[in-house]
Amino acid sequence: MAADKYFELEIVCPDRVFFQGEASMIELNTTEGQVGIYKRHIPMTMILDPGLLIIKDDEGQRAAALHEGFIEILPDKISIMAEAAEWPNEIDLNRAEEAKVRAERRMQMHDSNINLTRAELALHRALARIDASRRG
Amino acid sequence: MASMRDIQRRKNSITSTSQITKAMKLVSTVKLQKTKERAENSRPYFQYMYNTVTSMLARSGSLDYPYLKSGASEKKAVVVITSNRGLAGGYNSNVTKLVTGSSLKKEDVLLYTIGRKGRDSLEKQGYQVAEDYSDVINAPLFSDAKRIGQRLLEDFAEERVGEIYLAYTSFKNTVVHEPKLMKLLPVEFSEAELSVEEAKTPMNYEPSEEEALDIIIPKYLASLLYGALVEAAASENGARMQAMDAATSNAEEMIDSLTLQYNRARQGSITQELTEIIAGAEAIS
Numbered sequence: 001m002a003a004d005k006y007f008e009l010e011i012v013c014p015d016r017v018f019f020q021g022e023a024s025m026i027e028l029n030t031t032e033g034q035v036g037i038y039k040r041h042i043p044m045t046m047i048l049d050p051g052l053l054i055i056k057d058d059e060g061q062r063a064a065a066l067h068e069g070f071i072e073i074l075p076d077k078i079s080i081m082a083e084a085a086e087w088p089n090e091i092d093l094n095r096a097e098e099a100k101v102r103a104e105r106r107m108q109m110h111d112s113n114i115n116l117t118r119a120e121l122a123l124h125r126a127l128a129r130i131d132a133s134r135r136g
Numbered sequence: 137m138a139s140m141r142d143i144q145r146r147k148n149s150i151t152s153t154s155q156i157t158k159a160m161k162l163v164s165t166v167k168l169q170k171t172k173e174r175a176e177n178s179r180p181y182f183q184y185m186y187n188t189v190t191s192m193l194a195r196s197g198s199l200d201y202p203y204l205k206s207g208a209s210e211k212k213a214v215v216v217i218t219s220n221r222g223l224a225g226g227y228n229s230n231v232t233k234l235v236t237g238s239s240l241k242k243e244d245v246l247l248y249t250i251g252r253k254g255r256d257s258l259e260k261q262g263y264q265v266a267e268d269y270s271d272v273i274n275a276p277l278f279s280d281a282k283r284i285g286q287r288l289l290e291d292f293a294e295e296r297v298g299e300i301y302l303a304y305t306s307f308k309n310t311v312v313h314e315p316k317l318m319k320l321l322p323v324e325f326s327e328a329e330l331s332v333e334e335a336k337t338p339m340n341y342e343p344s345e346e347e348a349l350d351i352i353i354p355k356y357l358a359s360l361l362y363g364a365l366v367e368a369a370a371s372e373n374g375a376r377m378q379a380m381d382a383a384t385s386n387a388e389e390m391i392d393s394l395t396l397q398y399n400r401a402r403q404g405s406i407t408q409e410l411t412e413i414i415a416g417a418e419a420i421s
Contacts, residue, residue, distance in 0.1 A: 012181045044340045
């Protein structure tokens with residue numbers, strides 16, 4: 001049964017409800033690595049890493065960039081609380097490329113004034129944006 | 137009876153005041169629209185975050201986690217969100233009254249103020265201010281909420297404060313704003329909620345439960361602060377709009393009654409002049 005594989009999906013950001021609807025599968029990045037989630041997953045809470053989010057249903061798939069947050073998985077419902085999320089058409093590719101180069105430079109400078117984890121996070125965010133915008 | 141000149145002068149000054157209040161009303165109406173939209177857009181996140189975190193904690197049962205119990209310190213942190221500017225009716229004083237009227241003892245309270253008005257009036261009453269973030273209230277960003285949340289968590293972790301409260305004005309609709317005092321940390325959830333939720337399947341965490349909570353709790357705190365900030369901003373503009381509307385209509389009323397008085401005085405002076413002229417003419421003839 002086709003309808004049976006759909007679960008409820010909610011993606012909420014502080015400034016808007018990013019996505020609300022049904023999907024058959026989602027792929028995203030967590031701190032533990034990349035995961036793909038189908039319906040009837042065991043209840044699980046995971047922490048997100050900035051990365052590409054792919055929402056699949058019968059009509060195809062949609063890509064988006066997802067930054068920081070966490071995901072709560074229940075067998076028939078998935079809620080994602082993200083600090084920011086963007087569809088490909090909202091992303092400025094040039095800015096993302098610039099941010100990527102900037103973050104890479106910062107990481108190579110070995111300067112004690114620069115927070116390495118912050119630079120790394122910025123790099124991840126930039127990569128997520130670039131990925132999503134190429135897929136869009 | 138006051139002279140025509142005096143009445144005219146008062147009328148003019150009230151007219152110019154009413155022009156100012158009218159302009160301020162228009163400005164806050166526009167600002168209200170913007171801030172209201174933001175408050176409404178952020179509400180789902182605020183709500184989901186609260187529900188998710190409470191159900192998460194309920195599901196994980198009796199967990200020995202520092203953010204779930206009061207710290208050793210007697211001090212209580214209170215985040216007070218007011219506005220930087222006055223002329224907003226009872227908006228600021230309602231929030232400060234909430235703090236002074238609460239069961240929190242003045243000596244135990246450590247304030248983290250957002251908004252100059254609240255800070256000034258509470259400081260005058262002898263409350264201790266730990267940190268002031270008044271610059272963020274005009275255009276609250278999520279990163280501001282994150283920064284403030286981080287500071288609060290640090291103070292909580294280092295036992296400078298034992299509990300964290302939040303006093304702000306919640307935005308129900310354009311005319312109803314309700315001052316609220318809520319407890320942020322330790323996280324509280326009602327017993328009823330717990331028993332219903334506990335029947336459900338237990339939650340798994342990846343990475344471990346503690347690590348997950350370490351990341352989620354700061355986000356929870358930041359999102360609650362952000363929600364409070366945008367709601368307070370909307371309430372502020374709503375309150376100011378109402379106050380200015382009332383001021384404008386009061387001014388109009390006063391102008392009306394002054395116009396009446398002025399006309400009477402004018403008529404009185406004309407009558408007086410006439411009687412004088414007639415009396416003079418009669419004296420000559």
